[in-house]
Amino acid sequence: MLVTPPARTVVDLARHGTLQDAVTAADYCLRHSMCTRDELAAEVDLVPARARGRALATTAVSLADGLSMSPAESFSRVQMFRLLVPRPRLQVSFTDEDGHVGDVDFWWEGTVGEFDGRMKYRIPAGASHYEAGRVLWAEKKCEDRLRRQTEVARWVWTDLVRPQQLLAILAEKGVRPERRSTWFDRGDQSGVA
Structure with missing residues (x-):
């Protein structure tokens, strides 16, 4: 059976699915050493600039974190990002x-x-x-x-x-939203989705 590599699968999930699903998959892959952050970024780079879902895939890769221990933690971070809560x-x-x-x-x-x-x-x-x-x-x-x-x-x-x-x-508990997201470096365009 032919399958795509994990990094490609994560990017495809982001391009054709939801941010929540893509971040959850990316977190899982990073946590279990199925791919690296560089491999995820390289897969995004292969997507043409104006292709459908590229911005979402870029955001998913930027949000991915192998320290996330469960789908609920991944979804929590996606919601925090959307709500402009400071990055934990x-x-x-x-x-x-x-x-x-x-x-x-x-x-x-x-x-x-x-x-x-x-x-x-x-x-x-x-x-x-x-x-x-x-x-x-x-x-x-x-x-x-x-x-x-x-x-x-x-x-x-x-x-x-x-x-x-x-x-x-x-x-x-004292964690309030910011005026604008600080999850990504201002010079980093990857946080736009």
Whole structure:
């Protein structure tokens, strides 16, 4: 079976699909070393300047980040970009006097952002009530340790599909939109889509 290389597939997804799908695919490919950022950029360069979807593909490649750990984190970043929320740092590690607290999904100075998917609270199959309680208690203790250091904003999938809800959650914790996007260097034309 003939298939296209991962970088080409990502660019095709962007040109003929959605920014969300393309960024999710690009993040996955980068995270699993299926291609490099340079290979993604080279594929975009092969698309003629005025071809359909080139600008979207350029934006998708510019937004791609191999530190993104899930489709929900990728979609969160796409929504943040669209909402003019300042670009967060990804997978920032937090520690306290007791040691490693955890790596957070998103970080802005003074605020952590966390997508709350069900996997975070997944109870192993066949677990006892005691084991289930331990999973939930461990997550609560981690949250308590984070909250002693910073604000914590949490959202779920339904907040992502209602962007103004995501914006309100972030604003409540001090992360507010900018007048214009600062996700890309002003000299970099790749952020136009």
